[in-house]
Amino acid sequence: MTDTVEPDAEAGPAPKGALTPHTPLRRAVMLVNPLSGSVGSRAVGEAEGILADYDLDAEVVVLDGEGFEAAIDQAFASKPDVIFVLAGDGTARSVASRAKPDGAMIAPLPGGTMNMLPKALYGTADWKQALRRALEEGEPQYVSGGEVQGEYFYCAAILGSPALWAPAREAMRTGKLRLAWQYGRRALKRAFTGRLRFSLDGGDRRRAEALVLISPMISKAMEEPVGLEAAAMDPSDASQAFRLAANALFSDWRHDPAVSTRPAKRIEVRARSRIPAVIDGEPLLLKPDAVVRFAPKAFRALTPRPPAAEDSV
Structure with a gap:
């Protein structure tokens, strides 16, 4: 016969877990x-x-x-x-x-x-x-x-036609193949119909198929928060553009030879029509004239x- 152990009614509640020693939490x-x-x-x-x-x-x-x-x-x-x-x-x-x-x-x-x-x-x-x-x-x-037209992002923003591929990718990821096909067709129609004009910190205007802006928290190219890493995607033909779109969404596109990067604190972007964008994973449309500002201490x-x-x- 084994003895049963009765719980100690006077033992009280279990001790609480230790909170971080690095900052007071009340x-x-x-x-x-x-x-x-x-x-x-x-x-x-x-x-x-x-x-x-x-x-x-x-x-x-x-x-x-x-x-x-x-x-x-x-x-x-x-x-x-x-x-x-x-x-x-x-x-x-x-x-x-x-x-x-x-x-x-x-x-x-x-x-x-x-x-x-x-x-x-x-x-x-x-x-x-x-x-x-x-x-x-x-x-x-x-x-x-960064902030653009009242929308904040803390990881990355993709501006331009490659951003149109993001909804298609998400639909594929969740198994919605018909919706993915519709998004893909829309992306194909929009590709090459509107290149971006942009300038970094008041510099010369340049053209690109798309512009990607990465926060210092995500960027592998910056050790200090001196600005957003601005990467211009400038494909020379259709095959290059589709490769960039795939790389932007599925791998490290910064290793692509058609991408050039540099830090910037104020980015002015202009297009003939509304600019498709993906802001920290959320798709939206920006006005044809957009200004992106760097926020060094957002929160x-x-x-x-x-x-x-x-x-x-």
């Missing part, structure tokens, strides 16, 4: 959109469970259609140390764009489709892992970015120290 708000890309209906309960593991005044807020903007406004008004965002790519960009460099830290978790910003900050598509790493290892990190993120910085300590 209050947090987590915005969750269960209907977004990869979030799901169980996310709210799972988030509450994770946050309860830490000695933290935390609140989980569900974003819905009617009170969407009001919930975000209230999150900032409550003056938390950090606002976690588990929602689509567009919502993550919207929340980050409202933050100030000296305001609440923002932690955009991977809950969208492309998750460009969360993957750049946390190196994972697992939002639970990213949340725990931010809580246990996070420190304030200024994130640079503060709560993110683990980059590996390079850890290795140098």
Whole structure:
């Protein structure tokens, strides 16, 4: 006969997890959109469970259609140390764009489709892992970015006809072949119908099929946040243009011989018609005259120290 061990009623609750030693965390708000890309209906309960593991005044807020903007406004008004965002790519960009460099830290978790910003900050598509790493290892990190016609981006912006291939790629990725074919046909029709004219920091105007602007956080060509890495795609024929479009979306297009890059803080772009663009994974149309401005300290993120910085300590 084996003895049964009765739980110690006086033992009390389990000890809380240790929060990051790199910055004080007392209050947090987590915005969750269960209907977004990869979030799901169980996310709210799972988030509450994770946050309860830490000695933290935390609140989980569900974003819905009617009170969407009001919930975000209230999150900032409550003056938390950090606002976690588990929602689509567009919502993550919207929340980050409202933050100030000296305001609440923002932690955009991977809950969208492309998750460009969360993957750049946390190196994972697992939002639970990213949340725990931010809580246990996070420190304030200024994130640079760019702004064009009121839209902010923190990873990359593609301007010009290759941007039209992004919706086709996403439709292929999700198995929507008919929609992918429709997007592909539209991209083929738009290709070569409108080249861009652009200038970098007031320099001479140049022409290109497309212009790609990469933030210092993503750029492999810049060690310091001195501007956006501007890469001009200038194919000489149709086969080169399609190769560039594929490289821009599926591999490192900067190794392509038809691409030239340099840093810039103000980029003026002009076209004969509205300019197709992809801003941190979100497709949109810009006006024919667009000015892109570099934002050296767009917001503060709560993110683990980059590996390079850890290795140098």
